[in-house]
Structure formats: structure tokens, C-alpha cells
Amino acid sequence: MFSGEGRDEAYHGRLKKMGFLQKMDSSKNWEPATLTLRRSSYQIKINSTEAVEIAEKYSKELSIKVPSGLST
Numbered sequence: 553m554f555s556g557e558g559r560d561e562a563y564h565g566r567l568k569k570m571g572f573l574q575k576m577d578s579s580k581n582w583e584p585a586t587l588t589l590r591r592s593s594y595q596i597k598i599n600s601t602e603a604v605e606i607a608e609k610y611s612k613e614l615s616i617k618v619p620s621g622l623s624t
Contacts, residue, residue, distance in 0.1 A: 566590065566591050567588060567589070567590055568588070568589040569586055569587070569588050569589075570586070570587045570589075571584060571585070571586050571587075571599075572584075572585055572586075572587060573585070574596065574598065574605065583598050583599070583600060584598075584599040584600065585597060585598050585599055585605065586599060592609055592610060593607065593608060593609045593610065594606070594607075594608060594610070595607045595608075
């Protein structure tokens with residue numbers, strides 16, 4: 553789960569990065585993170601630790617939902 557609050561977007565050639573707040577273990581614990589979109593995969597990395605939370609290739613089953621009011 554994530555929030556678009558304070559998001560920051562950057563384009564790097566065929567790579568797109570977007571900053572957001574990632575919900576961690578409770579609704580009171582949100583961490584700044586970066587979503588990186590590539591042509592064949594995506595990655596979510598926690599900014600403070602540089603830990604990769606998710607790194608996957610796209611699949612037919614992938615579904616992305618943007619909560620109302622948070623899209624650009």
C-alpha cells in the first residue's frame with residue numbers, strides 16, 4: 553500500500569522513477585520509497601535503507617490500482 557503524497561517523478565531514458573510513501577507494518581509507519589518502471593520489469597525500493605521490497609517482471613496477471621484522488 554502506498555500514498556502519492558510528496559511524490560516526485562523522474563525520467564531516465566527508458567526508465568521511469570516515481571517517489572511515494574510506502575505503508576510498512578502499521579498505518580502510522582510510512583517510509584519514503586521509489587517505484588522504478590522499466591520496459592520489462594518494475595522495482596520498489598525503500599529509500600532510507602536502499603532495501604529492494606519488490607523486484608518483478610511484468611506478467612499477464614499483474615494488476616495495478618491507483619487510489620482515487622492520488623493519480624497525476
